[in-house]
Amino acid sequence: MAGLQFSRIRIGEGHDTHRTISGRPLMIGGVQITDADFGLDGHSDADVLLHAIIDALLGATGQGDIGEWFPNTSEQWKDADSAKMLLAVIHSVRDRDWRIVNLDCTIHAERPRMEAWKPVIRSRLAGLLDVPLDSVNVKAKSGEKVGPVGRGESISADVVVLISGL
Numbered sequence: 001m002a003g004l005q006f007s008r009i010r011i012g013e014g015h016d017t018h019r020t021i022s023g024r025p026l027m028i029g030g031v032q033i034t035d036a037d038f039g040l041d042g043h044s045d046a047d048v049l050l051h052a053i054i055d056a057l058l059g060a061t062g063q064g065d066i067g068e069w070f071p072n073t074s075e076q077w078k079d080a081d082s083a084k085m086l087l088a089v090i091h092s093v094r095d096r097d098w099r100i101v102n103l104d105c106t107i108h109a110e111r112p113r114m115e116a117w118k119p120v121i122r123s124r125l126a127g128l129l130d131v132p133l134d135s136v137n138v139k140a141k142s143g144e145k146v147g148p149v150g151r152g153e154s155i156s157a158d159v160v161v162l163i164s165g166l
């Protein structure tokens, strides 16, 4: 009987938090959440979920963190579209002969209600990552009215990604 074959696999996790502020569009997972009357504060477009995905991918491939790649002192990334940042990281993941197996994401937001946005974000992420829809899962939780998330002061995201060698 053949021995159990383990393919070359790695896991990565990412977490991000941004403060809510008025006067900016709310971007989550590369999607503009149009029923929010606030956005997130940050140097780039502050897309909390894309930032967590970037950190998960950098973690899985041993490439540091988002702050090293996209310094918040750099004019280049001021108000930047985080999807462009993610695409640069995906390029580097592929260059190293890794492919994404699956991605599991959790958004922590008290408002707006994310229920209707989950499939939209999921589809956008599958497109950005160029993976099948069932390789991406998007979960959402409220903050149960406690803590910074529950009081609507911030939105957070957690991501776990599995990658496999080609």
Ligand SMILES: [Zn+2]
Binding pocket: 016, 017, 018, 042, 046, 047, 048, 051
């Ligand atoms: Zn961020």
